[in-house]
Amino acid sequence: MSKYTEDDLREELKTKEYEYGFYTDIESDTFPIGLNEDIVRAISLKKEEPQWMTDWRIESFRAWEKMVEPDWANVKYVKPDFQAISYYSAPNKKPKYNSLDEVDPELLATFAKLGISLDEQKKLSGVAMDVVVDSVSVATTFKKTLAEKGIIFCSISEAIKEHPELVKKYIGTVVPQKDNFYAALNSAVFSDGSFCYVPKGVKCPMELSTYFRINQAGTGQFERTLVIADKGSYVSYLEGCTAPSRDENQLHAAVVELIALDDAEIKYSTVQNWYPGNSEGKGGVYNFVTKRGLCEKNAKISWTQVETGSAVTWKYPSCVLKGDNSVGEFYSIAVTNNHQQADTGTKMVHLGKNTRSTIISKGISAGKSQNSYRGLVQVHARAKNARNFSQCDSLLMGNDCGAHTFPYIEAKNKTARIEHEATTSKIGEDQIFYCNQRGIDTEKAIALIVNGFSKEVLNKLPMEFAVEAQKLLEISLEGSVG
Amino acid sequence: MDLKEKLISSFWAFENHLDEDSYLHSIRTNAIKNFQEQGFPSKKEESWKYTSLNSLLKNDFSVFPKQENAIEYNDVKKYFIHDIDSYKIVFIDGKYSSHLSQTTHDGMDICLMSSALSKPKYRILIENYFNKIAKQESLTSLNTAFSSEGAYIHIPKNKMVAKPIQIIHFSTGNESAIMLQPRNLIVVDENSHVQIIERHQSLNDNPVLTNSVSELFINKRAIVDYYKIQNDNQNASLIDNTYIKQKQESICSVHTFSFGGKLTRNNLNFSQQGERINSTLKGITIIGDKQHVDHNTLVHHMEPNCESHQDYKGVFGENSTGVFNGKIIVDKIAQKTNAFQSNKNILVSDKATINTKPQLEIFADDVKCSHGCTIGQLDESAMFYLRSRGIPQKEAKALLMYAFSNNVLNSVKIPEIKQRITKIIANKLGVNIGFDL
Structure with missing residues (x-):
C-alpha cells in the first residue's frame, strides 16, 4: 500500500470538486436585474407588506445609496455589480402544503440529494424545518407542536403580516439599517428569512432549523433572520447552507439579529457550505454577512459556526453584552481551500458588569487560500469585572496558503481581565510519527490531528447538527476526517 | 498657518540655505513632496487608529532654534548613565554640543550626521545606506526632508566597541515650543559588536515635539544592543521611527523603557534579510x-x-x-x-x-x-502574602509591579542601565526601595 502523506491530502483537496454542485430547475418568478427604488417597492408589494415596512426598506435603500462598499477586509475579489443582480426570485408554485406529498417532487429530490429528506428529518431528529428554497418558505413542519408552547417560528414575511408588533419592535434594533454597506442593502431588499419568538419562560423543546439554498442562477440571496428569546426562555437555532455549482459569482448578504432578553439563552449554530468556486478559484459565492446578538441581564448568546464554503467570506457574528452578568460565546471552525478567502471572527462588546465572553477560533487553510481571524474585544468603562478569553489557532497545510490574525483589544476598565492567545502551526512530523509508531497509518493520523484540532468547536454543535458538520468537513478535507 | 504649511515653507528656505549637491537634494525634495501629499497621519489610518496627533499639532512649534544654547554638564549629569565610561554624542536643541560630547574617529566613526552628509569621504556610505530602509511614510519623510543632524556611527569589520555609545538630545526650552527632527544612521559591519543608549530630554516645561528617525544596518554576525530610555517631562512628545535591517546570523535587541513624556509613539521596524x-x-511602559x-x-x-x-x-x-x-x-x-x-x-x-x-x-x-x-x-493572593509579612500596601504593590516587568530587565546587558531603570521605576511608583532584594 502506498503511503498517504500530507502531500496526497493536499493533492486530493485540490482536485476535489464540489460534491453538492447541482442545479434544480424550478420555474421561478424572477425580477429583472438591477436595483432602484421601484424594485424595492416592488419587492415589498410582492410580499404584501404593510406600509411601515415599505418605508423602512426605502429608508434603508436611500442610506445604502450613499454608502461605499468597504474594503478593509483582508480579501481580494471582483466587486459585485449590484445592478446586475436580480433581487427577487421565488419558486413558482406558491400555495402552502399540508403534507409532503403536495410538495414539488423535484424539490424533494433536491433535498434527498442533500441527504436531508424532510420526512426523515421529521421522524428521526425531531427538527422542525422551515425550508427556504430561493428565498421563500415552502414548507414548515412541527408548527403545531411549537404553537402549543406559544413559540412563533415562521418566515419573516409571514411574521410581518401576522405579528407586525413584534417585528416592528425588534427589527433593526441590533443591526441598524445603516450599520454597514451590506446590512443596508439587506434591509432594503431582503426577500425572506426566518422569524422566531420564544415567549417568557419557555424552553423550546426542539432545535429549530432552516436550510438555505441558492437555487436560481444570478439571484442574490438576502436573508433576514430575527430571533427573539423573551425573559427566561431558551432556544437553539440551526442554520445550514449548500449551494449549487455556478460559474457566476453569487452574492449572499444576510442579516441575523438575535435578541436575548433577561435570563434568556440563544444558541445559534451555522454550518455554511456555499459553493467555494472550482479549483481555479472561478465562481463561488460571496458571503458578506452581518450577525449580531444583544444580551440583556443574565442572558447568554452562543454562536457556533463551521465555515467550509464560499469563495469570499466576510462574517463577524458578534455579541453586545449590554445586561449585567450576560455571557457571549463564539466557537468557529473556518476551513479554506483552493482559492477561498475568509475574513471572519467576532466582536464582543462588554457594556454591563460581570459580563463574560469566550472566543475559540480554529482556522484551517489549504491550497492557495487565505484565512484571517479578525476580532474585537471591547470593555467599556462601566463594565466592571468583565472577563474575556480568546484563543485563535491556525493550521496551515501546504506552502501556498496564508493564515492571519488581527485581534483588536480595547479595555477601559481596570477590573477587566482579558486574555488572548494565537498560534500558527502545521501538522507536525513528530505528531504523525507518534501515530505511525502506534500502528495508525498516515491518513488516519492526519484525520485524528485535524479532528483533534477542531474538536473544541465541533463539541459545541448540537447533536443533530454535528453529523452534518462532520460531513461538510469531510468534503473540504476529504480523506482526513474519519 | 498650520504646522504642515509652516514645515513645507520652511523646508524650501532651509534647502536653499543648505545648498547641497543634487544627490541629497533630490532625496529631500522627494521626501517633502511625499509629506505634502500624505500630511500628518490621522486616526483614520489603521496604524494610527488609537493615537491622535491633533492636539499636539496645534502648538506653534518653531522648526529651527534661533540661537545656540549651552548647558553645564553638572546640570544635566543625571540624565547620563554617568557611572560608566562611554562615548557621547550630545545635542542641544538639535545642535551638536562639542563640550558635552566625546566622539571618535579612531578605527571607527562615532560622530555627526552633519559631517557625514557633507564630507566627501563618507560619500559612499551615505549613498549606500542613507534613507535606504526608512519607509516612505509621512512622518519619516518629513524627517528625511529636514535631516541635517544626528548621530552617525560606523563600526567597521571585526570590531568590539569597548564602551557603550550614548546619544542624548536635550531641549533647553529657550524657545516657547520647538520641533526637533534628529536623524541617526548606524552601520555595523561584520562580526562587530556595539551597545547604544538613546535618550531625549527636555529641561523645562515648554512643549517639545521630537520626530526622530534612526536607520540601523546590521551586517553578518554583528551584535547590536540598543536601549531607549524615555523618561521625559510632561510636555515633551516623541515620535520615534527606528528601521533595522539585519543580515544573516546577526543579533539585535531593542529595549524601550517608556516612563515619561506626554505622547510617545515608537515605530520599531525589523526587516530580517x-x-x-x-x-x-522588549519594552516596559509605566505611565x-x-x-x-x-x-x-x-x-x-x-x-x-x-x-x-x-x-x-x-x-x-x-x-x-x-x-x-x-x-x-x-x-x-x-x-x-x-x-x-x-x-x-x-x-x-x-x-x-x-x-x-x-x-x-x-x-x-x-x-x-x-x-x-x-x-x-495584580494577583490578590500575592498581595495578601506580601502584606501578611508586614510589607505596606504601596511597597507590596510596587514589588509586584516590578516583578511583573522584571523579565524585560533580565535581558539588559549593562548593569548600570538596569540599576537606573530600577530607580526610575521606584520613583514612578512612589516608593523608596531597591528591588534587588
Whole structure:
C-alpha cells in the first residue's frame, strides 16, 4: 500500500470538486436585474407588506445609496455589480402544503440529494424545518407542536403580516439599517428569512432549523433572520447552507439579529457550505454577512459556526453584552481551500458588569487560500469585572496558503481581565510519527490531528447538527476526517 | 498657518540655505513632496487608529532654534548613565554640543550626521545606506526632508566597541515650543559588536515635539544592543521611527523603557534579510496622568530559520492610554521561523485605557508563531502574602509591579542601565526601595 502523506491530502483537496454542485430547475418568478427604488417597492408589494415596512426598506435603500462598499477586509475579489443582480426570485408554485406529498417532487429530490429528506428529518431528529428554497418558505413542519408552547417560528414575511408588533419592535434594533454597506442593502431588499419568538419562560423543546439554498442562477440571496428569546426562555437555532455549482459569482448578504432578553439563552449554530468556486478559484459565492446578538441581564448568546464554503467570506457574528452578568460565546471552525478567502471572527462588546465572553477560533487553510481571524474585544468603562478569553489557532497545510490574525483589544476598565492567545502551526512530523509508531497509518493520523484540532468547536454543535458538520468537513478535507 | 504649511515653507528656505549637491537634494525634495501629499497621519489610518496627533499639532512649534544654547554638564549629569565610561554624542536643541560630547574617529566613526552628509569621504556610505530602509511614510519623510543632524556611527569589520555609545538630545526650552527632527544612521559591519543608549530630554516645561528617525544596518554576525530610555517631562512628545535591517546570523535587541513624556509613539521596524537572524524587542511602559504611549512594532521575516522575540509589559494608571500594535509578517520562503510576541498589561485606574492589536500574517507553513496578550490586575493572593509579612500596601504593590516587568530587565546587558531603570521605576511608583532584594 502506498503511503498517504500530507502531500496526497493536499493533492486530493485540490482536485476535489464540489460534491453538492447541482442545479434544480424550478420555474421561478424572477425580477429583472438591477436595483432602484421601484424594485424595492416592488419587492415589498410582492410580499404584501404593510406600509411601515415599505418605508423602512426605502429608508434603508436611500442610506445604502450613499454608502461605499468597504474594503478593509483582508480579501481580494471582483466587486459585485449590484445592478446586475436580480433581487427577487421565488419558486413558482406558491400555495402552502399540508403534507409532503403536495410538495414539488423535484424539490424533494433536491433535498434527498442533500441527504436531508424532510420526512426523515421529521421522524428521526425531531427538527422542525422551515425550508427556504430561493428565498421563500415552502414548507414548515412541527408548527403545531411549537404553537402549543406559544413559540412563533415562521418566515419573516409571514411574521410581518401576522405579528407586525413584534417585528416592528425588534427589527433593526441590533443591526441598524445603516450599520454597514451590506446590512443596508439587506434591509432594503431582503426577500425572506426566518422569524422566531420564544415567549417568557419557555424552553423550546426542539432545535429549530432552516436550510438555505441558492437555487436560481444570478439571484442574490438576502436573508433576514430575527430571533427573539423573551425573559427566561431558551432556544437553539440551526442554520445550514449548500449551494449549487455556478460559474457566476453569487452574492449572499444576510442579516441575523438575535435578541436575548433577561435570563434568556440563544444558541445559534451555522454550518455554511456555499459553493467555494472550482479549483481555479472561478465562481463561488460571496458571503458578506452581518450577525449580531444583544444580551440583556443574565442572558447568554452562543454562536457556533463551521465555515467550509464560499469563495469570499466576510462574517463577524458578534455579541453586545449590554445586561449585567450576560455571557457571549463564539466557537468557529473556518476551513479554506483552493482559492477561498475568509475574513471572519467576532466582536464582543462588554457594556454591563460581570459580563463574560469566550472566543475559540480554529482556522484551517489549504491550497492557495487565505484565512484571517479578525476580532474585537471591547470593555467599556462601566463594565466592571468583565472577563474575556480568546484563543485563535491556525493550521496551515501546504506552502501556498496564508493564515492571519488581527485581534483588536480595547479595555477601559481596570477590573477587566482579558486574555488572548494565537498560534500558527502545521501538522507536525513528530505528531504523525507518534501515530505511525502506534500502528495508525498516515491518513488516519492526519484525520485524528485535524479532528483533534477542531474538536473544541465541533463539541459545541448540537447533536443533530454535528453529523452534518462532520460531513461538510469531510468534503473540504476529504480523506482526513474519519 | 498650520504646522504642515509652516514645515513645507520652511523646508524650501532651509534647502536653499543648505545648498547641497543634487544627490541629497533630490532625496529631500522627494521626501517633502511625499509629506505634502500624505500630511500628518490621522486616526483614520489603521496604524494610527488609537493615537491622535491633533492636539499636539496645534502648538506653534518653531522648526529651527534661533540661537545656540549651552548647558553645564553638572546640570544635566543625571540624565547620563554617568557611572560608566562611554562615548557621547550630545545635542542641544538639535545642535551638536562639542563640550558635552566625546566622539571618535579612531578605527571607527562615532560622530555627526552633519559631517557625514557633507564630507566627501563618507560619500559612499551615505549613498549606500542613507534613507535606504526608512519607509516612505509621512512622518519619516518629513524627517528625511529636514535631516541635517544626528548621530552617525560606523563600526567597521571585526570590531568590539569597548564602551557603550550614548546619544542624548536635550531641549533647553529657550524657545516657547520647538520641533526637533534628529536623524541617526548606524552601520555595523561584520562580526562587530556595539551597545547604544538613546535618550531625549527636555529641561523645562515648554512643549517639545521630537520626530526622530534612526536607520540601523546590521551586517553578518554583528551584535547590536540598543536601549531607549524615555523618561521625559510632561510636555515633551516623541515620535520615534527606528528601521533595522539585519543580515544573516546577526543579533539585535531593542529595549524601550517608556516612563515619561506626554505622547510617545515608537515605530520599531525589523526587516530580517538573511538566515539565522535573531531579533529581540522588549519594552516596559509605566505611565500615569494623561500620558499616552503607543508601541507599533513590525517584524518582517524574509528568510528561513530566523527568530524573533517580543515582550512588552505595561502598567497604566490615572488617565493614561497605552497602545500596542505589533505585527509579524512571515514570508512564504521564511520556513522554520520562530516568532513569538507577548503583550501584558495591568490597568491600575478606572480612567486608564489600553488598546492592543497583536497581528500575525503568515504565508509559510512550517513555522512556529504565537502571540499572547493579557489585560489584568495584580494577583490578590500575592498581595495578601506580601502584606501578611508586614510589607505596606504601596511597597507590596510596587514589588509586584516590578516583578511583573522584571523579565524585560533580565535581558539588559549593562548593569548600570538596569540599576537606573530600577530607580526610575521606584520613583514612578512612589516608593523608596531597591528591588534587588
